[in-house]
Amino acid sequence: MLTNSRLAYHSHDHKRCIHAALTRAKTLCDAGHVRFTPIREAVLRTIWASHRPLGAYDIVDHMALDAASGKRILAPTVYRSIEFLLEQGLIHRIATLNAYIGCPFPGNHHSDFFLICRECGSAAECSADPLNIAIEQTAKRAHFKVESQMIEIAGLCPECQPDNQQGCEQ
Ligand SMILES: [Zn+2]
Ligand SMILES: [Zn+2]
Ligand SMILES: [Zn+2]
Secondary structure, eight states, X not given: OEXXXXXXXXXXOHHHHXXXXXXXXXXXXXXXXXXXXXXXXXXHHHHTTSSSOEEHHHHHHHTSBOTTTOOBOXXXXXXXXXXXXXXXXXXXXXXXGTEEEEOSSTTSXXXXXXXXXXXXXXXXXXXXXXHHHHHHHHHHHTTOOOOOOEEEEEEOOGGGOTTOOSOOOO
């Protein structure tokens, strides 16, 4: 069972999450012989700004100016980078929010479900074998070929539940 719910819902040194994500991305791109260009890195860094999914417009907004060159970064450039990051499995698209979030465990094959807080917007990515097996078997019985699996669950994270200040089990 994979999950990043502890980090997604509780305060922590998020700089470490960003650093780890960028390091992983670089390693995976090197291993896959694809280029992790500065713009791709900047888009990934922007998406990893928090554990809340970010819409494409917000990403474009954040990226409006290239700090290094002072040049405007155009939306199509950003969209192409988003496509690249999706293809590489470095980010996921949350359909119900039409937004993107960094994957905490890229490079290891996983089928996701997301616990999305409707109050603060934080999304924790999880993957659990029993769930994946159930879906696989059900699809098989229906002779259905699964191509992608994204389950999005809405609710309240521990921080946002009014009567729970204890936090959740880790
Ligand atoms: Zn973090
Ligand atoms: Zn993932
Ligand atoms: Zn919340």
